[in-house]
Amino acid sequence: ESKPEWCTLSAVEGQAGGAVLDVEVGANDGVPRDGKVVFKMGNVAKELVVMQDGESIESVLAREKEVLKKFYNALNGKGWSQNYGWDEKTPVDEWAHVRVNDEGRVIKLIFDADEQGLKGKFIPELADLQKLEVLSVTYAGEVSGEIPAEWGKLKNLKELTLKNGGLTKLPDAIFELTNLEIL
Numbered sequence: 001e002s003k004p005e006w007c008t009l010s011a012v013e014g015q016a017g018g019a020v021l022d023v024e025v026g027a028n029d030g031v032p033r034d035g036k037v038v039f040k041m042g043n044v045a046k047e048l049v050v051m052q053d054g055e056s057i058e059s060v061l062a063r064e065k066e067v068l069k070k071f072y073n074a075l076n077g078k079g080w081s082q083n084y085g086w087d088e089k090t091p092v093d094e095w096a097h098v099r100v101n102d103e104g105r106v107i108k109l110i111f112d113a114d115e116q117g118l119k120g121k122f123i124p125e126l127a128d129l130q131k132l133e134v135l136s137v138t139y140a141g142e143v144s145g146e147i148p149a150e151w152g153k154l155k156n157l158k159e160l161t162l163k164n165g166g167l168t169k170l171p172d173a174i175f176e177l178t179n180l181e182i183l
Helices: 057-074 124-128 149-153 172-176
Strands: 007-012 020-025 033-041 044-052 098-100 106-111 134-137 142-146 159-162 166-169
Touching: 007 033, 020 044, 057 106, 057 124, 124 149, 149 172
Parallel strands: 106 134, 134 159, 142 166
Antiparallel strands: 007 020, 033 044, 098 106
């Protein structure tokens, strides 16, 4: 009858008038969470408490920083015309091209036409930036190859802009991005 939004219930074939439900829980990259699934049959209601461990925000932010460093290295970050802040000492929210939300999670990577020097291949690990809403590279210069299929996991992505580069293929997984407004 009711369930947390991060749970999905699927009926599995039952036996002799009974039913079996499969409870699937979405990935949790934040604090532990719990919720109740309420089953009701006639006048009888039963609750099932679903609990899920989570990562601390500190470990999530550290993982995101590692992804950004890998992105920087894969795309010739040392050769970018604007690469200020991309070091261990500077907080990520002060890095060129990076925007974060109030928690410090990466929500935008914006490389405009003024940025020169990008070359290499996009990394699949960018999919680990689970709060990413905008990825905009309006001068992809010498970026080549395929867009990684893993990017289909970027469920919060609203804008994917990749211009003037040598990208060769748009993976089918991109069409799974239901929040995508700009492609």
